Amino acid sequence: MRTYLEAKGYELKTSSGQDVARTCPFCEDTNWHFYIDPEKMVYFCHKCNVKGNEITLRKHFNDLSNVSITSFRKAIGFKEPKKPADDKAIKYHEALLKNLPALDYLKKRGIEMDTIKHFKLGYMKDDREWISIPYFEDGQLVNFKFRSLEGKEFKKLKDAKSTLFNQDCIKEHEGIIITEGELDAIMCWQSGLKNVVSIPNGCSNFDAEWIDLLQDKEKIYLWYDNDDKGRKASDEVAQRLGVDRCYFIRPEGLKDANEYFYVNKTLDLTMATQKKIDNLILFFDSVYQIFEHEKNISSDIRMPWDNVNRLVRNIDPGDLIALSAVPKTGKTTFALNIATYNAKRGYPVLFYCLEMRPERLAKKVIQSEGKISSENFNRDAALTVAQRHIWLPLFFAYDYKNITHELVFQTIRATVRRYGIKLLVFDNLHYLVRSLTHTTQEVGLISRSFKLLAEELQIPIILIAQPRKVQEGTVMSMNDLKDSSSIGADSDQVIILWRKRTQSTINGLEQVSSYDPKTLVRVDASRYAPGGDTVLHFEGKYSLFAEVSQ
Secondary structure, three states, X not given: OHHHHHHOOOOEEEEOOEEEEOOOOOOOOOOOOEEEEOOOOEEEEOOOOOEEEHHHHHHHOOXXXXXXXHXXXXXXOOOOOEOOOOHHHHHHHHHHHOOHHHHXXXXXXXXXXXXXXXXXXXXEEOOOXXXXXXXXXXXXXEEEEEEEOOOOOEEEOOOEOOXXXXXXXHHHOOEEEEEOOXXXXXXXXXXXXXXXXXXXXXXXXXXXXXXXXXXXXXEEXXXXXXXXXXXXXXXXXXXXXXXXXXXXXXXXXXXXXHHHHHHOOOOOHHHOEOOOOOXXXXXXXXHHXXXXXXXXXXXXXXXXXXXXXXXXXXXXXXXXXXXXXXXXXXXXXXXXXXXXXXXHOOOOEEEEEOOOOHHHHHHHHHHHHHOOOHHHOOHHHHHHHHHHOOOOOEEEEOOOOOOOHHHHXXXXXXXXXXXXXXXXXXXXXXXXOOOOOOHHHHHHXXXXXXXXXXXXXXXXXXXXXXXXXXXXXXXXXXXXXXXXXXXXHHOOEEEEEEEEEEEEEEOOOEEEEEEEEEEEEEEEEEOOOOOEEEEEEEEHHHOEEEEOOO
């Protein structure tokens, strides 16, 4: 710990057999109050009373990723596990082969002799009779699990290493099945699923070391007991392993693998399902809610309009495109037209909207694709259009409570990993802002975070942002984006929409303000394209922007 702090630039001395740091890393007191016990590897500050070990110290500095589990254990005085004698497994196994009642017990559970020999299952007797299940790591015996012949009791060797049962198979397979019990894993293996391991300590325990062992596996199948406890535990393990690569095996009406193979000979892994992502709905599914609630260089993502494409040119992976206009100009419709167009071209698109529910977005898509006005919109007409787009890879994400950019980004990352999203539209940035006193700083932080997210996921992001109040009749610029100049600075392109406000007279009496359908589209700033102006026609009744002759 002393070496670690010295590497961080802290001044240390030795006093009464302890290391003492001039400055406490926690309260920053500089009067030599931070003491370290070099034998126990723990620290204590006599000023702020903070205490802990090397793990908590490194966590304070956000350095946990640089330390191995072995180092952690050494830091906290972890004792190496005891290793059982190698001949114990052979001794117990030979005893089992001579014990007919114990063999009959395994036979009734469906375990065949070849399987018994492969796993070196054994028999042990003390005050009770037990089936012994040896655990191996790199071919070496490291522990035993014992299951009573009568009742359902278990025990393990005290102070021996805790590993996954059949752990050595992990090196040989790309996909791994994890069961809740050893006999479940044994039945999987016997039925041809050789890529199976079991947890040793009950469904609620999953060691960090096992996370490391499985870190490079593309698919992980979780076959825990099909009850409330098992489902909850497997859901939690999936979160730690990564929900995008975890699949759940939960045959209806059957508790576990042992029960399953008692009535079935084989298992089709395609029956496994993945965890549903919260706040996500496929376009076609959302159509029905309308009536319930009234590649590597270029992304190949394009605008639906040739004249706009000439201004933006390529839209590349990692690009952040800011889209803004005064309210009621059609920002959401413009972005939704882009999303639908690219989804129709086969590119999965995520439209994350905090202003409008999925069924309202779906209604807009139906209107634009079917040229259906609000007056003519009905169930039959909508479903006729939707049936033509049943496989449209357009996803709507939404959230209306406890909104934070951390939770939003979590949903986005999960969706991109799961469905291979190629374009993200987020509507809008300012809905994520919660600070009343540090709005500018928060907008800047969130804007920068979206740019970093685009780079991380290697997809373009269209980020809708609100403008500040501008003078009537004036076309806004990127400098008019609300609350922070960081939005324009972080963006690779800034697109501005502008429509002239007009007034119409009703019955010669009442004047109503509206907007001219002629829409100026200005690419106000672009890192890699010339930018400039062009014009689209807004067909409001169809929620559609269309190209026009200039």
